[in-house]
Amino acid sequence: xxxxGPTEEQELVRDTLREFANEEIRKPxxxxxxxxxxxxxxxDKVWEMGLTTxxxxxxxxxxxxARSPIMNAIALEELAYGDVTLAAAALAPSLxxxxxxxxxxxxxxxxxxxxxxxxxxxxxSLALVEPSPAFDALNLRTLAEPxxxxxxxxxxxxxVPFGDRADHFIVVARNAQDGxxxxxxxxxxxxxxxxxISENEKNMGLRGLATSRLELExxxxxxxxxxxxxxxxxxxRLINSSRVATGAALVGLSRAVLEYVVPYAKEREAFDQAxxxxxxxxxxxxxxxxxxESMRWLVWKAASQLEQSLDATRSAxxxxxxxxxxxxxxxxxxxxxxxxxxxxxxxxxxMWYRNAQSLAVLEGTFAL
Amino acid sequence: xxxxxLTKKDQEILDEIRRQALVAREHARYYDENEHEFPPDxxxxxxxxxxxxxxxxxxxxxxxxxxxIMSMLLAAGETWGDYxxxxxxxxxxxxxxxxxxxxxxxxxxxxxxxTLAMAITEPGCGSDPSKVQMTAVLDGDEWxxxxxxxxxxTGCRAGGVIVWATxxxxxxxxxxxxxxxEKETPGFIVAHKExxxxxxxxxxxxxxxxxxxxxxxxxxxxxxxxxxxxxxxFRGVMKTFNMTRPGVAAIGLGISQAALDFTRDQLAEAGxxxxxxxxxxxxxxxxxxxxxxEALQEASMLTVMRAAWLAGEGKINNDEASICKAKGGxxxxxxxxxxxxxxxxxxxxxxxxxxxxxxxxxxxxxxEGTGQIQxxxxxxSLFDYTRAELN
Numbered sequence: 001x002x003x004x005g006p007t008e009e010q011e012l013v014r015d016t017l018r019e020f021a022n023e024e025i026r027k028p029x030x031x032x033x034x035x036x037x038x039x040x041x042x043x044d045k046v047w048e049m050g051l052t053t054x055x056x057x058x059x060x061x062x063x064x065x066a067r068s069p070i071m072n073a074i075a076l077e078e079l080a081y082g083d084v085t086l087a088a089a090a091l092a093p094s095l096x097x098x099x100x101x102x103x104x105x106x107x108x109x110x111x112x113x114x115x116x117x118x119x120x121x122x123x124x125s126l127a128l129v130e131p132s133p134a135f136d137a138l139n140l141r142t143l144a145e146p147x148x149x150x151x152x153x154x155x156x157x158x159x160v161p162f163g164d165r166a167d168h169f170i171v172v173a174r175n176a177q178d179g180x181x182x183x184x185x186x187x188x189x190x191x192x193x194x195x196x197i198s199e200n201e202k203n204m205g206l207r208g209l210a211t212s213r214l215e216l217e218x219x220x221x222x223x224x225x226x227x228x229x230x231x232x233x234x235x236x237r238l239i240n241s242s243r244v245a246t247g248a249a250l251v252g253l254s255r256a257v258l259e260y261v262v263p264y265a266k267e268r269e270a271f272d273q274a275x276x277x278x279x280x281x282x283x284x285x286x287x288x289x290x291x292x293e294s295m296r297w298l299v300w301k302a303a304s305q306l307e308q309s310l311d312a313t314r315s316a317x318x319x320x321x322x323x324x325x326x327x328x329x330x331x332x333x334x335x336x337x338x339x340x341x342x343x344x345x346x347x348x349x350x351m352w353y354r355n356a357q358s359l360a361v362l363e364g365t366f367a368l
Numbered sequence: 369x370x371x372x373x374l375t376k377k378d379q380e381i382l383d384e385i386r387r388q389a390l391v392a393r394e395h396a397r398y399y400d401e402n403e404h405e406f407p408p409d410x411x412x413x414x415x416x417x418x419x420x421x422x423x424x425x426x427x428x429x430x431x432x433x434x435x436x437i438m439s440m441l442l443a444a445g446e447t448w449g450d451y452x453x454x455x456x457x458x459x460x461x462x463x464x465x466x467x468x469x470x471x472x473x474x475x476x477x478x479x480x481x482x483t484l485a486m487a488i489t490e491p492g493c494g495s496d497p498s499k500v501q502m503t504a505v506l507d508g509d510e511w512x513x514x515x516x517x518x519x520x521x522t523g524c525r526a527g528g529v530i531v532w533a534t535x536x537x538x539x540x541x542x543x544x545x546x547x548x549x550e551k552e553t554p555g556f557i558v559a560h561k562e563x564x565x566x567x568x569x570x571x572x573x574x575x576x577x578x579x580x581x582x583x584x585x586x587x588x589x590x591x592x593x594x595x596x597x598x599x600x601x602f603r604g605v606m607k608t609f610n611m612t613r614p615g616v617a618a619i620g621l622g623i624s625q626a627a628l629d630f631t632r633d634q635l636a637e638a639g640x641x642x643x644x645x646x647x648x649x650x651x652x653x654x655x656x657x658x659x660x661x662e663a664l665q666e667a668s669m670l671t672v673m674r675a676a677w678l679a680g681e682g683k684i685n686n687d688e689a690s691i692c693k694a695k696g697g698x699x700x701x702x703x704x705x706x707x708x709x710x711x712x713x714x715x716x717x718x719x720x721x722x723x724x725x726x727x728x729x730x731x732x733x734x735x736e737g738t739g740q741i742q743x744x745x746x747x748x749s750l751f752d753y754t755r756a757e758l759n
Contacts, residue, residue, distance in 0.1 A: 001371055002373070002433040002434075002437050002677075004674050070370050135649065136650035137647055139650055179645070179646075180645060265751070276753070277753070277758050279744075282744070282747035286743040289691065289746055290691050290746065297671065298663065298666060301670065303370075305372070308373070313645050315666075318663035318667075321656075322660075322663040322664070
């Protein structure tokens with residue numbers, strides 16, 4: 001039954017996080033961008049809200065609530081509305097936890113999930129994107145080859161969150177097959193032989209988020225660390241979840257731009273009038289509003305299909321291409337509304353522009 | 369609960385509407401090429417088909433998709449067949465929506481069953497209806513109407529019309545009132561049926577009123593006073609659009625969906641399958657373009673359903689009605705243009721319907737408020753501006 005009605009609980013989470021985003025996330029965002037660092041105290045503070053832990057089953061120490069991509073999409077929009085980089089860092093544990101929860105064997109869940117049920121934030125990490133041009137998640141260059149009962153991984157990963165401190169990485173690689181069926185994931189401990197972790201990368205956007213490049217040179221992984229065991233992972237679900245999550249984050253970012261430029265345009269005058277009173281500016285803002293809404297419903301549709309364990313590939317694809325396109329346009333126009341001020345780092349819009357363009361080409365930064 | 373899946377019953381209804389729409393599609397080209405003819409109120413094939421209202425029986429309120437959202441999907445399902453040719457022509461026009469919104473109970477009882485067109489636009493004013501030149505002068509117990517109206521949808525077929533005229537030009541918007549004029553009233557002349565780019569079979573009339581006398585009680589809502597502050601009454605009339613705007617967007621999106629489906633079929637025949645999931649680098653430009661058009665279609669239809677959902681929940685949907693109209697109006701153009709681009713010469717040949725759909729959808733961004741008017745409404749709400757502050 002088609003319905004746009006959030007549950008009371010979803011509304012409560014949305015309202016709470018919206019306030020939190022305004023009060024606690026927006027302010028430190030610039031400083032984290034400039035310093036390329038996010039204080040652990042901040043991450044612990046978000047952690048207290050239990051965003052990752054609540055959906056981990058009680059037997060592993062979690063809150064035991066139902067796994068809910070819709071709830072997570074709503075939460076992610078609000079956090080990213082505060083700041084998308086801080087949202088990525090705060091939710092990085094979900095990259096590991098939700099992926100293991102969705103795809104792992106009972107044994108893997110038992111081994112790894114309790115670490116994400118503690119009092120403090122712990123780094124989680126997914127290694128998906130690769131540095132070569134023409135990156136395609138369905139045609140990875142990092143290869144997983146069987147070696148006896150085990151596997152060897154060879155390839156290069158980039159933009160791997162918290163490469164500087166994650167205890168293990170979920171490395172996505174390709175087996176002998178094509179497309180979604182070719183996707184494999186392995187839990188690789190940071191001290192694995194043949195794994196080289198670079199210094200923190202220097203990125204244009206998401207600067208506060210520490211990322212590394214991983215070089216895998218015939219890294220041997222035991223069969224026990226092949227995510228999902230003998231049956232492997234559900235490649236569609238992994239990629240769809242990542243893309244819809246990116247979409248949700250971009251809805252939040254785009255809404256931030258819109259809500260920032262509206263009061264600015266009302267206050268800023270040119271030719272004896274607020275620039276908001278000029279159609280050239282007013283229509284740009286109206287289009288931002290139209291697109292923020294359009295983006296959100298595409299994300300919700302795909303998230304609800306994930307929630308119901310339906311094949312969300314088509315919807316996720318739509319949500320992903322649409323949100324990436326429009327978020328960049330919205331941030332771009334946000335700068336234009338501010339004019340010269342939009343180019344200055346005193347305002348957050350240039351940061352959102354860098355972040356939007358970065359997320360538009362990244363995958364595996366978020367999980368739902 | 370947030371959910372976007374159709375129930376079994378929803379799907380049955382939509383499948384049936386689509387089956388009927390395909391029959392209408394068979395007549396589409398004929399009435400496009402024979403603009404002077406009116407498609408019949410009822411196609412001969414319609415006798416054997418169940419009526420949409422009958423299909424709704426057996427729906428479960430709260431379990432199946434709401435009537436508001438379904439009505440949008442039905443509108444899109446019908447125009448997926450053809451815009452103008454329908455299995456059966458419904459009895460309501462835009463004027464009926466105005467009558468329901470602003471008529472007294474007596475007026476609603478008297479004219480509710482008559483198909484009513486709505487005549488606002490004049491040769492000299494369209495998007496700014498406050499500049500209406502047509503006059504209504506009270507003479508004893510009768511209003512005397514003089515003026516011209518154009519672009520009146522359903523204007524030939526309707527039994528009557530709700531017409532906007534001013535009772536006091538110096539009062540501006542506040543002086544504009546709605547009057548109900550029945551066909552055959554002396555002095556009410558249906559001048560001609562317009563010749564158009566698209567939706568050719570649809571009946572779009574031009575009217576002339578020459579000393580046309582109507583009873584005093586034909587003033588919609590019966591309020592003869594001119595309000596001091598020009599908002600209340602006018603806004604009341606504009607409220608009519610809060611469900612019709614999503615409807616208009618849905619109507620356009622039914623056509624663009626037809627264009628997408630045709631394009632997908634033609635590509636498949638040429639051995640090009642649409643597959644989802646690959647990155648930009650992993651697929652052809654044609655497939656990528658198609659997916660982007662499809663995403664635009666989905667996004668637009670979702671904004672329509674969202675506006676309808678709000679209305680069904682009894683929530684205010686002014687902004688959302690304009691959002692989906694603005695979105696749909698530009699999306700249907702981009703989608704049909706894009707489909708032609710993908711198919712090339714085949715897309716502009718009159719052997720296929722795609723070129724017709726491209727022409728038919730163009731009206732979506734114009735009638736019931738242009739895309740620019742919608743953006744004005746959205747922006748005023750965003751900035752909390754009055755009409756005077758942003759125009």
